[in-house]
Amino acid sequence: MLGRIHDLLRGVLRSPAFRYLRRDIRAKIGGTIVLLVVFTAIFAGFIARHDPTAQSKDILKGPSWQYPFGTDGTGRDVFSRVVYGTRTALIIGTLLVVVQTLIGVPLGLLAGYMGGKVDNLIMRAVDAVLAMPGLIIALAFVAIVGPGLYNVIIALAMTGWAGYARLMRGQTLAIKEEPYIEAARAIGEKDRTIISRYVLPNAISPLIVMVTMTFPAAILLSSSMSYIGLGVMPPYPDWGYDLNAYKQYMGDPMPGPLLTILPGIVMVITIFGFQFFGDALRDSLDPRLRE
Amino acid sequence: MSGPLLKVQGLKTYFFLERGVVKAVDGVDLEIEKGEIFGLVGETGCGKSVTALSILRLIQSPPGKIVEGKVVFEGEDLLRKSNEEMRKIRGTKISMIFQDPHTSLDPVFTVGSQIAEPIELHLVEEQHLMSAKEVPKKVLEMLKLVRIPDPEHRVKEYPHQFSGGMKQRAMTAMMISCNPALLIADEPTTAVDVTIQAQILDLMRELRQKLGTSILIITHNLGVVAEMCEKVAVMYAGNIVEQADVITLFQNPKHPYTSALLAAVPKVGTKGELETIPGMVPSLITPPPGCKFHPRCPHAMDICRKEFPRMTEMGKGHLVRCYLYSKGARGAA
Numbered sequence: 001m002l003g004r005i006h007d008l009l010r011g012v013l014r015s016p017a018f019r020y021l022r023r024d025i026r027a028k029i030g031g032t033i034v035l036l037v038v039f040t041a042i043f044a045g046f047i048a049r050h051d052p053t054a055q056s057k058d059i060l061k062g063p064s065w066q067y068p069f070g071t072d073g074t075g076r077d078v079f080s081r082v083v084y085g086t087r088t089a090l091i092i093g094t095l096l097v098v099v100q101t102l103i104g105v106p107l108g109l110l111a112g113y114m115g116g117k118v119d120n121l122i123m124r125a126v127d128a129v130l131a132m133p134g135l136i137i138a139l140a141f142v143a144i145v146g147p148g149l150y151n152v153i154i155a156l157a158m159t160g161w162a163g164y165a166r167l168m169r170g171q172t173l174a175i176k177e178e179p180y181i182e183a184a185r186a187i188g189e190k191d192r193t194i195i196s197r198y199v200l201p202n203a204i205s206p207l208i209v210m211v212t213m214t215f216p217a218a219i220l221l222s223s224s225m226s227y228i229g230l231g232v233m234p235p236y237p238d239w240g241y242d243l244n245a246y247k248q249y250m251g252d253p254m255p256g257p258l259l260t261i262l263p264g265i266v267m268v269i270t271i272f273g274f275q276f277f278g279d280a281l282r283d284s285l286d287p288r289l290r291e
Numbered sequence: 292m293s294g295p296l297l298k299v300q301g302l303k304t305y306f307f308l309e310r311g312v313v314k315a316v317d318g319v320d321l322e323i324e325k326g327e328i329f330g331l332v333g334e335t336g337c338g339k340s341v342t343a344l345s346i347l348r349l350i351q352s353p354p355g356k357i358v359e360g361k362v363v364f365e366g367e368d369l370l371r372k373s374n375e376e377m378r379k380i381r382g383t384k385i386s387m388i389f390q391d392p393h394t395s396l397d398p399v400f401t402v403g404s405q406i407a408e409p410i411e412l413h414l415v416e417e418q419h420l421m422s423a424k425e426v427p428k429k430v431l432e433m434l435k436l437v438r439i440p441d442p443e444h445r446v447k448e449y450p451h452q453f454s455g456g457m458k459q460r461a462m463t464a465m466m467i468s469c470n471p472a473l474l475i476a477d478e479p480t481t482a483v484d485v486t487i488q489a490q491i492l493d494l495m496r497e498l499r500q501k502l503g504t505s506i507l508i509i510t511h512n513l514g515v516v517a518e519m520c521e522k523v524a525v526m527y528a529g530n531i532v533e534q535a536d537v538i539t540l541f542q543n544p545k546h547p548y549t550s551a552l553l554a555a556v557p558k559v560g561t562k563g564e565l566e567t568i569p570g571m572v573p574s575l576i577t578p579p580p581g582c583k584f585h586p587r588c589p590h591a592m593d594i595c596r597k598e599f600p601r602m603t604e605m606g607k608g609h610l611v612r613c614y615l616y617s618k619g620a621r622g623a624a
Contacts, residue, residue, distance in 0.1 A: 007399075007400050007401050007404055008399065008400075011399060011400075011449065116353075178394060179389050179390075179391055179394040179395040180394060180395055180396055180397040180398075182349065182389065182395075183387075183389055183395045183396070183462065183465075184397075184408075185349055185381065186347060186349060186381055186382065186386060186387040186389075186466070187381060187382035187386065187408060187409040187412070187465065187466065188378045188379060188380070188381035188382035188383065188409065188412060188413060189378075189382075189408070189412065190378065193412075198397055201397075201399045201400070202397070202398070202399055204399075
C-alpha cells in the first residue's frame with residue numbers, strides 16, 4: 001500500500017501536468033497567493049500585532065504602523081482580525097471540502113461501479129439535492145440549529161456533496177470500461193479493491209480540480225452566511241461577519257470606508273488566488289489544453 | 292487427475308439487449324488437456340472472446356448471461372461456484388491475457404506494483420505461501436521469466452515508459468505470476484507488430500514448457516494457430532463448426548467455412564485477387580435458420596436451410612458440423 005502511495009506521488013511530480021504547472025503564470029501567481037494565505041493562517045500569532053478580539057481606547061483610527069488597517073468601533077485592530085480571519089476561512093474551506101469529499105466520492109464511486117438499482121438510488125438523491133438551492137437550505141438549517149463554525153460546515157456540506165458524487169460517478173463509468181479494470185478482475189481482485197485501488201487513483205485528477213474549485217466557493221459561501229449573521233459568531237474573527245459589522249462606517253469620512261475596503265481586498269485576492277490556481281491546475285491536467 | 296483440464300459443454304452465453312437477444316455463444320463444446328495449446332479461431336464477432344470470458348465468468352451482467360452449459364475445470368463446474376470461490380480461481384488457476392497491452396495495464400501505477408498485485412493477493416494474503424517481503428524478489432523473477440531487459444530498473448517504471456511488446460510481456464508476467472494451470476490468451480498478438488508477435492509466441496511456448504501451463508489461444512490469425520497450437524476449433528456465429536488437431540485441420544479441412552478461411556490466407560509469391568468468403572457474418576440476434584453458414588456456403592443443400600447440423604466424427608478427434616458428412620442427413624436429403 002505504501003509503495004502504491006509512493007508510486008502515485010512520484011508519478012505526480014514527474015508528470016507532464018506538474019511540469020506544465022511550474023511554467024504556468026496563473027499557477028505561479030495563484031500558488032504564491034495560496035501559499036501566502038496558508039502561511040498567514042499558520043503564523044497568524046506572529047503576524048498579527050494585537051489580539052483580534054481585544055478592544056482598546058483607539059477607536060476608528062486610520063491606518064498606522066501600530067494599526068495597519070486601522071481600528072474598528074470597539075478599538076480592535078482590523079489587520080489582526082483579517083489575519084486571524086484567514087484561519088477561519090481556511091478551516092471552513094478545508095473542513096467543508098473534506099466532508100463533501102468523504103460523503104460524495106464514495107457514493108459516486110459506488111453508484112458508477114455498481115450501476116443498476118444502487119446507481120439509481122444514489123443519483124436520484126443527488127438530483128434531488130442539486131435541485132435545491134444550496135445556500136437557502138444552509139440558511140434554513142442554521143436558522144434551526146443555530147449559527148457557529150461547525151453548523152455552517154454541516155449546513156453547506158448537506159448540499160455540497162452532490163456535485164462530488166456526480167463527478168465521481170461519471171469518472172467511474174468511464175474508467176470501469178477500461179481494459180485494465182477487466183484485467184484486474186481477471187487476476188481475481190475484489191470489487192472493493194478495484195474501486196479503491198484502480199478506479200479512484202485514475203479519477204484523482206478531476207477530483208483535485210473539483211477540490212481547488214470548490215474551496216474558494218466554500219469560503220465565499222460561508223462568508224456570505226456570516227455576513228447576514230448566520231455564520232461564524234462574533235467575536236470570533238470572520239471576514240464575512242466583519243464586512244457586515246464595518247459596513248455602517250462606509251458612509252463616514254476617512255478612514256471609515258477603509259475598514260471594509262482593506263479587508264475586502266484581502267478577501268478578493270485570496271479567492272482570486274485559489275481560483276487562479278485551480279484554473280491552471282485544471283488546464284495542466286487536461287492534455288488537450290496543455291500545449 | 293484423469294480427464295481433461297478444462298471441459299466446456301453446451302455453453303450458451305446470451306446478451307439480452309433491447310433490440311433482441313444476442314446469442315453470442317450458442318452451444319460450445321471444448322476440451323483442453325493439461326499442457327496443451329489449443330486454438331480457437333474465427334472471424335470478429337463469432338463469439339471467441341465471449342467464450343473465453345464465460346470460462347472465467349467475466350461476462351458483464353446485465354446484459355450478458357451464461358444461460359446454459361457446464362465449464363468443468365479440474366473436475367469441478369465453475370458455473371456452480373460462488374462468486375468468491377470464482378474470484379480466487381481467477382489469477383491463480385485460470386488467467387487471461389488481453390488483446391490490447393496498451394490499455395490493459397493501469398497507467399497510474401508502476402509495472403512492478405501491478406505484477407506484485409496478484410502475488411500479494413493470492414500467494415501472500417489468501418494462500419500464505421509467501422511473506423510480503425519476498426514479493427519484490429518474485430516480481431523480479433517474473434520479469435526475468437518474460438525476458439524484460441534490466442528488470443531491476445524496469446520494475447519501477449510506468450506502463451507508458453514500456454514499448455508495446457514489453458507491456459504485453461509485463462501483462463503476461465502479471466497473469467502467470469501465480470502459476471495458473473490454464474492461460475487464456477485473447478488475441479495476444481493482434482495489437483503488436485510482427486517481430487513482437489514472434490517474441491510473444493515464443494514466450495508462451497517457453498512458459499508451457501517450463502510451467503506446464505495449458506494455453507487457450509483465441510485468434511483470427513491462422514498463422515498463429517499453425518505455429519502454436521496442437522488442437523484447433525473453428526468457430527462460426529456462436530458455434531464450433533470444426534475441430535481437429537492442427538495438422539489435420541490445415542491439410543484436410545472438411546467444413547466449407549474452414550476451407551474458405553484457409554483459402555483466404557494470402558500466400559507469398561502468388562499473384563491475383565485475394566480469396567474472400569462472400570457475404571457477411573450473420574446477425575446473432577436473428578441468425579439464419581438451419582446451418583448458420585448456409586447463406587455463404589457454396590455447397591448449401593436443402594436440409595442446410597432447415598435443420599441445424601450435428602457434430603460428425605470424421606476421424607480420431609476430427610469433428611465437423613456439416614451435412615456434407617452426416618450420413619443420416621444425406622439419407623434424409
